[in-house]
Amino acid sequence: MASVTLEGTSKKFGDFIAVRNMNLAIKDAEFVAILGPSGCGKSTTMNMIAGIEDVSAGTIRFDGTDVTNVPMKKRGVGFVFQNYAIFTHLSVRKNLAFGLEVRGEEQAEIDRRVGEMAEFMELSHRIDAPSVSLSVNELQKLAIGRSAIVEPSIFLLDEPLSNLDSAFRERMRSDLRQLQRSLNQTMIYVTHDQIEAMGLADRIAVMDHATLQQFDTPENIYSRPENTFVAGFIGAPSMNLVRVRIAERGGAMFADLAGREADAVALDERLARQARASGAAALTFGFRPEHLRISDQPGNGSLAAQVVLVELVGRRKHVHFSTGQTGFVGSFDRGVSLRPGEAAHVSIDLRKSHLFDPETGLRLRLGEED
Amino acid sequence: MTDTTLPAPMPVEEQATGKLAQSRRSLAVRLLIPAQVLLVFIVAFPLIMQIFISLTWWTPLDGDPWYLAWMSWNWFDNYTYLMQDDGLWGSVGRTLLFVAVAVPIEFFLGLTLAALFYEGVLGRPVLYSLILMPMMIVPAVAGYIFFLIFQQTGPLNSALSVLWPGMLDVNWLNDTTRAFVAVVIADVWQWTPLMFLILFAGLMSVPEDQMRAATILGANWRQRFFRIALPRIKTVIAIAIGLRVIECFKIFDMLFVMTGGGPGVATESLSLFLYKRTFQDLEWSYVASIGITVLVALSVLTAVLMARVKKKDAR
């Protein structure tokens, strides 16, 4: 039972800033994913929470108590390493028992809890096997079981599923979720895989360039990205971010994608108010590939574009369009019939689209709730 | 031999690679020649000669060339004599005692140093180089250094007399027990660095994440050291101890310079015993028979050890 709070936490390695002024309030029993490209500082953040790295500036609190200077041995967190760090010279049983043995638990108690954990992790049949003989999938379960057995109130996982084959990864994901619920722990999970983060986490902390970009629910991360980085990082294919000229004609606001006035998209009321409020002549227009529709004929705010490339991805068809001046991608049901070279009329679902400030990358919004 | 199928003619390409493989092989054979010549020169031929000489009374005092040694053929007289030679067995016993005392001390000191370095010290590169220095000293020179130190009029007695007045006259190298202690100290001084060097390299090879995982699970440094680090470097420990046992068993240079085996035979190792029989008594055929006995004993010992290691590996 513990909340985790980072207040202005930073980490420097010499001149290199690995984590910059991180503020993060993780609630008790929450499942949080820290998501970002490699080198963004997500592992360093996790290592600071575990106490593996000390903190250059700022504070870390567990349940309100300052643990910034508490050594890792005494923080009482569970940590699953990316390479699992299984004690390969010991048997499965001895690995599971390690945390209890060093704490000086009674032998009977150790046996009971090791048995239970082996049962839960489906390792009972391998319990006396040397741990080197385990498969990657079993090693993964052993690593989680070994940390979970001491019942840490905070559980940290560093890309724990990245070495697994995809079928087993699906299973492990649901097992992890179940484990977290049954132990009622705060779980923090570092990953570069957005599908994992979206599927598992209560909230996602997206990081880039040592900085926290957005901390929100998967739904909000997807539909209301804070800035162009989050918008571009989440979703596959990622959100189209197109530089547009803003023009006002006859009281209506238009976003000009193609450089042809005739094809300019008329903004709906929400976007028009945002554009007007910003007063900028050029903005970044963001719309997701899955929020495009193909129209049969021109007009109705649709956009004339040429099909450049069509990719089949699972049950979807990813279509690359060009307007001559700029390009974007659409994602459609595979039933749609488009061929490279064809002209098409594309309309954008404006209710789900966003405008971003091209300088700061921030999403334009009208007040806090927007 | 029921298979009567004729081999199919080789395709042209394979003929070419066959030729290439052949020329590679012949290169390898030629590259091996120098080492093999040296081995035959120093192992095979001398071994036969040594067995031959050991079955005679031959000594360079006779003035006969060695190939006429058969004239004093005595079958196994040398071997039966060495069985009852107290001087020989005394030196073997002292050598083994020396190994049994010096190597464990070197191991524990080396391990302590390695653990201290592993946990982290200030100015590590400098201290590391300083610690390694004794093992780079020429062993004969190290023997001379400790000869100087243990002199009755030397620095050790001077230093001790400051602490305990009246200690000035301790006779280190002329007392049987103290001389033995002195040579053990000299050997420990010179070779603890080697233990440290190898054990420290072993500790550094233990994956950092394993140690972190143990820490996060609540292990203190003692538990980490004894439950994770030490078991993981078992092979390294075996190599370090094995190397030292072998070298310690052969010890000559340092003892020869420091004590010459004295007082009496108090520090006479097997090597020193053989040296004295070779050059003071010129009993070359006798030394040859001891040499053959040592060869056989060590070969059997290493073969047994190797077999055990292989069996363990197989399991």
Added chain:
Amino acid sequence: MTGLILRTLAVAFFAALALLPISWMASMAFKPAAEWTSAAGTLTFLPKDPTLNNFRYVFTGNSPDQMVGLDRTVWRPLYASLLTAISGTLIAVICGTAAAYAVSRQRIHESIGLSLLQLRIFPPLAVMIPVMIMWSFLGMIDTWWGLALIYGIVTLPFSYWLMKAYFDELPREIEEAAIVEGCTPFEAFRQITLPIVASAVASTALFIFILNWSDYLIALLLTRKEWTTIPVYMNALATAASGQLYGAKAALGLLAAVPPIILGISIQRFLVRGLTFGALKQ
């Protein structure tokens, strides 16, 4: 933090123990005869009256401190030490590298490795009788090449195993590519493989030079006068009228000790590998 300081102090204590004996000899080398023992007064750690006479004595044979001159100076043993250690090293490195490459690539005669290792296990004195007989039969006693040849043989196990470990790590594809380009196997070995392992060969050679330079026993057995090396010369330095030549011997000891220390520190990272025949890496 206190732990770090305590550990540093403990290690510094050991380092002082390691250094004290060496510095005692170094200081002795600069002391005049009157300060050699406590017989003439209190011993001091540093020379009260530092002098270069000990070095002058061993290099020129005369010193104001000594009534009796030396009939042989250190120049000849210094030359002998260098010549035999260097040529022994060359023999070991050339033969060992060639054999290691052959075994590593063609996997023939692999047993040569174990035979070589056995060579290191036996006490040299147990196997030296026939060697001494052979050497005197062939007129190789007290020659530089007779000693160099033995040095080459006893250090061959190191060069073989060290180089074999390097060749085993090197992918064969590099040579195969060269052979496909039209090189003969020997050209591929000489022009492709050898340059890649050049620094490994250099470290191995330095390591083996230290071993050969440090030898005492073999030089004692196989040389008489002309080609005695520094350690043998040092220990045999006759007692002069004034008693033991402590200072002169210390000067010789220092002379013998300095090259291995400098070389040893310069190949520090290689030492673990060297001492364990390539079994462990640092």
